[in-house]
Amino acid sequence: MMRLRRLAVMGLSALCLSGCTLVSTSSSPSLINPNNVPLGLLNPTIPFTDYAQVRWVTRDIFLLDHDNQVVPVPRSMTAPPTLAAVFYYETQGPTPIEIANGLTSQVGTLVVTQANIEDGVALVYVNKALNQLSPAQQRLAAGQLLYTADAMGATRGIEIFIDQTPFTLALRNGEKVQLVTPSDLAYLKKA
Amino acid sequence: MRSRSLRLRLVLIFGLGTLLLSSLLGTLTFFGVRDVLISQQQKTDLQQSYVNAALIRNTLYTAPLQLNNEVNSIEQSANSILILKINGQWQTLSQLVPSVNISSAAMRAANDGHVTTETRMVLSQLDYVVGIPMPSVQVQVFEVWQLDGLEQNMRILLLVIGSAALFTTILGASGGIWVSRRTLKPLVVVSDAAARIAGGDFETRLPTTHAGSEVEQLTESFNEMVNQLVTKLERDARFASDVSHELRSPLTALAMSASILEQHRDELAPAAQQSLTLLSAEILVFQGLIEDLIELSRSDAGANSLSLEVMPIAELTRQAVRSVTRRLGGVEPPVEVDAEVESVRVLVDRRRFERIVANLVDNAQRYAGGVVAVRLSLAGTRVEIDVDDAGPGISASDQDHVFERFYRGRAAHDRSTVRGTGLGLALVREHVKSLDGEIRAVQSPEGGARFQIELPQVEFPS
Numbered sequence: 001m002m003r004l005r006r007l008a009v010m011g012l013s014a015l016c017l018s019g020c021t022l023v024s025t026s027s028s029p030s031l032i033n034p035n036n037v038p039l040g041l042l043n044p045t046i047p048f049t050d051y052a053q054v055r056w057v058t059r060d061i062f063l064l065d066h067d068n069q070v071v072p073v074p075r076s077m078t079a080p081p082t083l084a085a086v087f088y089y090e091t092q093g094p095t096p097i098e099i100a101n102g103l104t105s106q107v108g109t110l111v112v113t114q115a116n117i118e119d120g121v122a123l124v125y126v127n128k129a130l131n132q133l134s135p136a137q138q139r140l141a142a143g144q145l146l147y148t149a150d151a152m153g154a155t156r157g158i159e160i161f162i163d164q165t166p167f168t169l170a171l172r173n174g175e176k177v178q179l180v181t182p183s184d185l186a187y188l189k190k191a
Numbered sequence: 192m193r194s195r196s197l198r199l200r201l202v203l204i205f206g207l208g209t210l211l212l213s214s215l216l217g218t219l220t221f222f223g224v225r226d227v228l229i230s231q232q233q234k235t236d237l238q239q240s241y242v243n244a245a246l247i248r249n250t251l252y253t254a255p256l257q258l259n260n261e262v263n264s265i266e267q268s269a270n271s272i273l274i275l276k277i278n279g280q281w282q283t284l285s286q287l288v289p290s291v292n293i294s295s296a297a298m299r300a301a302n303d304g305h306v307t308t309e310t311r312m313v314l315s316q317l318d319y320v321v322g323i324p325m326p327s328v329q330v331q332v333f334e335v336w337q338l339d340g341l342e343q344n345m346r347i348l349l350l351v352i353g354s355a356a357l358f359t360t361i362l363g364a365s366g367g368i369w370v371s372r373r374t375l376k377p378l379v380v381v382s383d384a385a386a387r388i389a390g391g392d393f394e395t396r397l398p399t400t401h402a403g404s405e406v407e408q409l410t411e412s413f414n415e416m417v418n419q420l421v422t423k424l425e426r427d428a429r430f431a432s433d434v435s436h437e438l439r440s441p442l443t444a445l446a447m448s449a450s451i452l453e454q455h456r457d458e459l460a461p462a463a464q465q466s467l468t469l470l471s472a473e474i475l476v477f478q479g480l481i482e483d484l485i486e487l488s489r490s491d492a493g494a495n496s497l498s499l500e501v502m503p504i505a506e507l508t509r510q511a512v513r514s515v516t517r518r519l520g521g522v523e524p525p526v527e528v529d530a531e532v533e534s535v536r537v538l539v540d541r542r543r544f545e546r547i548v549a550n551l552v553d554n555a556q557r558y559a560g561g562v563v564a565v566r567l568s569l570a571g572t573r574v575e576i577d578v579d580d581a582g583p584g585i586s587a588s589d590q591d592h593v594f595e596r597f598y599r600g601r602a603a604h605d606r607s608t609v610r611g612t613g614l615g616l617a618l619v620r621e622h623v624k625s626l627d628g629e630i631r632a633v634q635s636p637e638g639g640a641r642f643q644i645e646l647p648q649v650e651f652p653s
Contacts, residue, residue, distance in 0.1 A: 029297040029309035029322070032237075037306050037323075039245040044326045046252050054251050054328040056278035076278035078255040088256045 055079040061090040062147040063103040064140060070147050070188050073098060083122060083152050087112040090148050106133065106141040115149075121179065122154035125161045135170045142169050142180050143188040150182060157181035197378075201371035202364055209363025213356035221352050225345055233319055236336040237308060239269055240321035244332045247275070251328045269334075276301075276331040293333050297322050301331045310338070317342055377406045381413060391624075393421045424491070432488030435481050442481060446474050476612065483614040487596070490621040497540045497625060501649050504537045504574050505567055511548040512565055519553055524562040532567045535574055536649045543622040548578075550615040551642050555580035559640060569648075573628075576644040577635075585640045590632045594620040 034042050046052035057079045060072035075089040091110050094103040109132070114125040124145055133141060142160065149158050157179050160167040166178045177184060243265045250261040262273050274283045274293065300307040301322040311318050317338040324331045380397060387395040396417060397410040449471045456464055489495040505528040516523040548565075555562045559582025566577040585593060592598045597613040619642075623630045628646040635641035 025312045025317070026309045029294060029300055029307040029320075031300060032306040032308065034304075034306070038241050040327075041241060041244055041248070041323055041325055042304065042306070046248070046327050052252065052327070054255070054330075056329055058278065076280055078251065085256060092259075 057081055059086050059089075060148070060151050061086060062144045062151075063094050063098065063105050064144065066102040068140060068188070069190050070143050071103070071190070072147075072151070073103065081152075083115040083117060083149060083154070084112060086148055086152055087115050087124065087145070090144060105144065106137050107144050110141065117149070117152070117154045120154060120156035122149035122152070122158040123161065124149070124158055125164070126167075128162055130160070130162060130167065138169060139172065139185065140188070143185040146180055146182060146185055147189060155182075157184075198368075198371040198375055201374070202367040205367025205370065206360055206364035209366075210356065210360040213359040213363075217352040217356045221349060224348060228341060228344060232338065232341050233308065233310075236271075236319055236334075237321055239271075240323060240332075240334040240336075243269060243271075243273070243334060244323040244325060247273075247330065247332055248325050248328050251330065271337070272335040274333040274335065276333070278329065293320055293322065293335075297333075301333070377409065381409065384413070388417060388420075393417070393424070428488050428491040431484055435484040435488060439481050439485070442474065442477055446478060449474055480612040480614070483612050483618055486618060487614060487621065490618075490625070495625070498542065499538050499540055501536050501538055502541065503533070504535055504539075504576075504646070504648075505533050507537075507539065507541070507544060508548070508565060508567060508576060511545045512552070512562075514545065515549040515552045519549070519556060521556055521561055524552075524564055526565045526567070528567045529569065531569050532574060535569065537574060537626075537646045538649055539626055539646070543625065547619050547622050547644070550619045551578045554615050555582070555640075558582060563635075563637065563639060570645060572648060572650070573645045574648050576646070578642045578644075579635045579637060580639045580641075582639050584634050584638060585632050590634075593632050594630070 040047040044053070046054075055078065056076050058074045058076055059081050061075050062070040063073050065071050073094070075086070077085050077089060090105075091107050091112060093105040093108040109129040111127045111129070112124060113127065114123075116123055122145075130138060130141060142158070145160070146158050159179050160169070168176045168178055169180055169184075170176050171184055172187070182189075246261060246265060247258070250257055262275070265271070266273055272283070274281060276282070294309060294311065297307045297309055297320060301324045304324050304326065306324070307320075307322040309320050311320060319336040319338050320333060321336070322331065322333045377400070384395050384397050396414045399410055400406060449467065452459070452467050453471065456467060459467065486495070505526075508528075509526050512526055513523060552562050555578070559580035561581055563579045563581050564577075566579070568575050568577075594616050596617040598617075599613055620630055623644055623646075626646055628644055630642060630644045633641050633643055
């Protein structure tokens with residue numbers, strides 16, 4: 001009778017304990033045998049090629065700090081990096097951590113449809129969202145694009161087109177320009 | 192009490208046995224199903240992670256700027272969280288902090304080029320994390336699958352198994368009750384029959400059943416035992432009766448001789464007169480003993496015929512007390528009758544009733560200084576006749592035995608000069624029983640012994 005009672009208590013205890021850890025956690029990660037990994041995920045090259053690889057490089061995009069000064073921020077992108085790709089990351093804006101650090105952007109609403117460099121001048125084609133900004137915001141947006149393009153080799157400046165039409169930027173002194181040079185917006189960059 | 196205890200034990204054994212078995216079975220089932228479910232879930236998640244990683248690789252190779260859209264699309268369709276380590280930097284669309292869900296060991300393993308899996312509990316959230324390094328695009332993909340649904344299923348499974356175990360246990364205990372009832376039924380029948388036989392009903396036999404060979408054997412043995420017992424009792428009674436009858440004739444001759452000698456007592460020497468006195472007394476005691484023995488033998492054999500008639504109990508008692516006192520000598524005790532008893536009638540054999548009263552009065556006179564009072568009262572549907580004596584009372588140990596044959600209590604031993612047959616109270620009990628009554632010896636509130644007789648009153652239709 002005592003043995004029967006003891007067994008019953010053990011059975012109940014096992015049932016109760018099993019409820020505490022319904023799905024057990026692992027103390028250390030399990031490694032999958034490389035031979036069992038499908039789709040060539042562990043291959044050094046892209047499948048069906050024996051050379052193709054994606055390489056990553058770091059390029060700077062420019063955001064605005066709390067003083068509305070442009071500051072460089074690194075972005076990883078596949079090599080070779082194109083101006084359009086860099087502007088894509090530019091228009092993506094700051095990350096949550098960067099936002100927490102006080103960085104902002106005035107190009108978040110822009111869509112860069114095309115961008116290339118000719119004779120040191122970056123030709124940037126954007127949507128009409130740029131027209132929605134105030135002149136001051138347009139100068140900040142142009143400054144971001146200018147210094148980002150500058151870092152990519154467009155050292156003479158940028159020309160912006162909206163629907164294939166050249167965009168004229170009103171500078172702080174009232175002068176209006178189509179080719180925006182680094183000297184026009186030098187005040188946006190910290191010394 | 193014994194059978195109830197045995198029944199309780201049977202029910203407990205059945206209940207606990209079922210509980211043990213159902214718990215064991217439930218535990219095994221639970222762990223088995225749990226392992227299968229977890230294994231299948233993780234296998235599915237792992238395969239899906241491989242596919243998702245391949246999609247990310249293809250996107251990075253063909254349209255790297257669409258990476259966020261692709262990740263978003265995967266997360267929405269797979270209901271998982273993707274965390275990417277690109278060029279040494281962590282990237283995720285999720286608001287969760289990546290390093291919370293991925294162990295440093297898994298990160299190291301992915302850095303070393305190993306696909307890893309792990310189940311982690313973080314902030315009450317159970318996650319299955321798959322880490323896939325892809326050297327061709329220099330990206331590590333960590334996909335976090337939430338196992339809350341699985342955990343919920345486990346709880347439901349546990350609840351169902353627990354309920355089933357409980358239900359089975361109740362079923363087992365019910366089965367135990369049913370089996371114990373069926374198993375112990377013959378024992379209850381035997382117990383009742385034995386109790387009836389102990390109460391003097393020697394006609395009792397166990398009915399023949401077909402409840403199994405063991406029960407049939409028990410029934411046969413029991414009935415055979417009762418037959419043997421009855422035969423022995425009848426033989427003993429017949430022997431006592433025969434002996435008594437055989438002794439009566441020579442004893443009568445002795446008594447007649449003693450009577451003749453009594454007529455010539457004056458002619459005898461003083462020593463012979465003393466011997467004659469002794470002889471006559473002993474012959475009287477012996478005659479009383481033989482008469483009592485013959486009456487008991489008749490009673491045992493059921494040969495005593497009853498001459499029943501309906502009589503008022505109060506008047507009958509008064510007459511009996513008066514008659515007995517006149518015959519035995521001494522002071523006539525008062526007969527106290529409750530007013531409600533005056534009209535009560537009982538069905539009695541007058542001779543036996545007088546014998547009952549005579550024996551009780553005789554017993555009181557011999558051993559307890561005589562009868563103090565005889566009281567009649569109603570006790571429900573029965574009449575109670577209390578005969579109180581002036582003695583020291585009957586000890587508790589003697590109260591259960593005073594009606595046994597030849598039993599001599601403390602009072603009889605103390606008064607060794609007074610001699611009785613030892614059968615007077617036994618005869619009283621036999622006569623009371625024959626009148627469908629009961630008798631018991633108790634302590635009187637006034638200090639002496641009280642012999643309490645209960646007789647059923649005759650109900651007249653109103």
